[in-house]
Amino acid sequence: MHFDYLRARLTAGRLIAKFGQAGVVTRLTPPDPVLGGEPVPTPYPATLVPMAYEARYIDGTTIRSGDMQIYISAVGLAIEPTVGDIVAANGTDYAIVNGDPNKYDGVTNVVFVVQGRTAS
Structure with missing residues (x-):
């Protein structure tokens, strides 16, 4: 029997949509190593x-x-949140300092669970 991880992903997405809130995950792209500049959010x-x-x-x-x-929620999210990304939630920015992608089959992201620390 094969477990349907896509179905688990959709269930997790529905629960987070029902009980969660809209937020933003911001990824900072580092400056060009040669040309320099500012990180691009x-x-x-x-x-x-x-x-x-x-x-x-x-x-x-x-x-x-x-x-x-x-x-x-992994549903509709274009990236995998990772250490260094910033999550906006509850009116506060949290830097991701640890994370667990919950890819039980090694392929399908079911839900992302991250540890956020107030960004300074």
């Missing part, structure tokens, strides 16, 4: 659910007070 609309970490997971090093666990 590219925003990608996303649907997401930001959640505070439970106190028992906050160790002050890997997970700090104020960090958010952010579930991002």
Whole structure:
């Protein structure tokens, strides 16, 4: 029997759409190594659910007070959120410091779960 990961992706997308909020994942493209310049931000609309970490997971090093666990729908998102991207949620910008793409079959992104830290 074959598990339908695309169906799981759609289910996760529906749940996040129902309980989540509109947000943005912004990727900063670094400046040209020869010509220099400023990093170029590219925003990608996303649907997401930001959640505070439970106190028992906050160790002050890997997970700090104020960090958010952010579930991002893979449905319709043109990129895989990764370390270095910025997620706008709850009126705050969070830098992704850790992430788990949840690609259970190695191919299909079901949901992105990232650790966001207030961007400075």
